[in-house]
Amino acid sequence: MKNEKTEFNLEDLNQKIFVQDEILALAKENSPRLLNKFRLVEPDFFSKLSAIQPNLKNSELIFCIYLKLNLTTKEIATYTFVTPKAIQNRKNRLRKKLNIASEMDIYKWFNDL
Numbered sequence: 602m603k604n605e606k607t608e609f610n611l612e613d614l615n616q617k618i619f620v621q622d623e624i625l626a627l628a629k630e631n632s633p634r635l636l637n638k639f640r641l642v643e644p645d646f647f648s649k650l651s652a653i654q655p656n657l658k659n660s661e662l663i664f665c666i667y668l669k670l671n672l673t674t675k676e677i678a679t680y681t682f683v684t685p686k687a688i689q690n691r692k693n694r695l696r697k698k699l700n701i702a703s704e705m706d707i708y709k710w711f712n713d714l
Contacts, residue, residue, distance in 0.1 A: 620642055623638065624638055624639055624642065624666075624670070625670060628666065628667060628670055628672065628680060629680050630680075631680050631681055631682070635663060635666060636659060636662060636663050636666070639666050643669075646665075646669065646714065647662065649714050650662070650665060650699075650714070653699055653700070654698055654699055657698070661695065661698070664677075664691055664695060665695070665711065667680075667681075668692075668695075668707060668708060668711045669711045669712070669714070671708055671712070674688045674689060674692070692707060695707075
């Protein structure tokens with residue numbers, strides 16, 4: 602019986618890694634499927650964001666996903682075909698919208714959400 606439980610946990614872990622890889626691949630492709638896939642995998646993330654700011658647009662939610670995935674400014678800029686400066690500006694606007702203090706690391710904030 603102990604072996605069955607170990608195999609089950611290993612299956613869960615493999616499935617979780619596969620889903621994370623799939624989400625990262627969708628992010629890198631700037632895929633329109635990213636938002637729906639992430640919603641299926643992390644429904645709590647969106648309910649917590651909605652509790653803080655219910656009026657976030659889909660484009661802002663997708664940007665939040667990039668930050669939750671710990672992608673750097675340069676990586677986000679590359680995947681979304683904009684300049685790093687534009688990403689920095691989006692981060693600042695999102696900080697204001699979500700009331701994230703300027704001294705708070707935005708990646709840590711999203712990680713703790």
